[in-house]
Amino acid sequence: DSIKPFEGKEGSKKEQVADMFNQIAHRYDFLNRFLSAGIDVGWRKKAIKQLAGLQPATLLDVATGTADVALMAKNMLPSLQQVTGIDISDGMLELGRKKIADRQLSNSIQLFNGDSEAINFPDASFDAITVAFGVRNFAHLEKGLSEMLRVLKPGGKVVILEFSKPSLPGVKGLYNLYTKTVAPGAGGFIAGNKAAYKYLNDSIQAFPEGNQFVEIMKKCGYVSTYKKPLSLGICTIYCGSKS
Numbered sequence: 001d002s003i004k005p006f007e008g009k010e011g012s013k014k015e016q017v018a019d020m021f022n023q024i025a026h027r028y029d030f031l032n033r034f035l036s037a038g039i040d041v042g043w044r045k046k047a048i049k050q051l052a053g054l055q056p057a058t059l060l061d062v063a064t065g066t067a068d069v070a071l072m073a074k075n076m077l078p079s080l081q082q083v084t085g086i087d088i089s090d091g092m093l094e095l096g097r098k099k100i101a102d103r104q105l106s107n108s109i110q111l112f113n114g115d116s117e118a119i120n121f122p123d124a125s126f127d128a129i130t131v132a133f134g135v136r137n138f139a140h141l142e143k144g145l146s147e148m149l150r151v152l153k154p155g156g157k158v159v160i161l162e163f164s165k166p167s168l169p170g171v172k173g174l175y176n177l178y179t180k181t182v183a184p185g186a187g188g189f190i191a192g193n194k195a196a197y198k199y200l201n202d203s204i205q206a207f208p209e210g211n212q213f214v215e216i217m218k219k220c221g222y223v224s225t226y227k228k229p230l231s232l233g234i235c236t237i238y239c240g241s242k243s
């Protein structure tokens with residue numbers, strides 16, 4: 001599962017992914033809003049809503065990036081006392097910390113450099129875990145899913161938001177045109193990194209989705225799993241709990 005977003009660059013998938021996000025970090029939030037015409041905000045909100053009934057006090061946002069989900073969750077879930085975000089890209093974390101400080105939330109939201117495949121927290125540390133557009137980038141998906149289950153408290157819930165591929169024929173054609181041509185073009189023009197946005201498309205094409213993804217969660221030990229496709233299947237929310 002090796003990726004080569006930067007020609008001539010050696011290193012593991014993890015190092016390449018961290019490098020790639022360091023390079024596009026300064027344009028990341030803008031490109032998210034621009035490429036999804038703002039719909040990504042609604043997707044993140046729907047994902048966080050899956051936690052409303054649980055009333056979590058502690059949340060870990062894995063692959064937090066620029067902390068959009070961490071901030072939104074703190075805002076949407078009044079039960080939350082402490083939000084922790086981890087990511088392997090210091091460039092993304094730096095921007096996230098700035099957003100948190102601007103909103104004077106540095107006491108309740110903290111970001112650390114941390115790897116989803118070796119989470120630096122003891123077993124059963126968090127009531128809930130979120131990952132938005134992160135699992136697709138993991139070098140080893142099952143390792144990441146198992147680590148998240150380990151640090152989750154019994155009764156706790158994981159919410160995963162990830163791209164999927166729409167199946168309706170008309171939508172499929174437009175979607176392919178968009179992800180294969182428009183997004184890499186805009187990514188090249190705006191973030192100066194066409195390869196990163198080509199990687200976005202390649203990684204979506206290769207990634208397990210729908211029931212296949214739910215089966216992987218079950219195999220890793222999650223219970224009460226379910227999925228919710230959004231926007232004609234462009235995105236899917238996957239949830240699972242710890243027994």
Ligand code: SAM
Pocket residue numbers: 014017018021062063064065066067068069086087088089092114115116117131132133134137138139
């Ligand atoms: N969750 C944020 C959001 O919703 O905008 C950021 C998503 S961004 C597409 C993916 C993030 O995953 C990047 O910031 C990248 O550095 C991070 N990432 C990739 N592999 C990781 C890993 N093994 N552990 C932690 N973070 C990882």
